[in-house]
Amino acid sequence: MKKLVLAAALTAAASTATAGNLAEPIVEPVVIEEATSSSSGILLPLLLLVLVGAAVASS
Numbered sequence: 001m002k003k004l005v006l007a008a009a010l011t012a013a014a015s016t017a018t019a020g021n022l023a024e025p026i027v028e029p030v031v032i033e034e035a036t037s038s039s040s041g042i043l044l045p046l047l048l049l050v051l052v053g054a055a056v057a058s059s
Helices: 003-018 044-059
Strands: none
Touching: none
8 A cells, every 4th residue: 555655656747757848838928118208308497497597587
C-alpha cells in the first residue's frame, strides 16, 4: 500500500513538473499615453512676461 501511495505521489509530481509547453507566451505591448496640452510650453514664458510687465509698470 505504501508503494502504491508513493508511486501515485511521484506520478503526480512528475506530471505537474512537466506541465506547459515550449511556445513563447503572447505578451501584449503596453501603451502609455502622455497627457499634454498644446499650450503647456508657452504658459511659463507668458507668466514671466506678465510678471516683468507688472514690475515695470509699478516702478
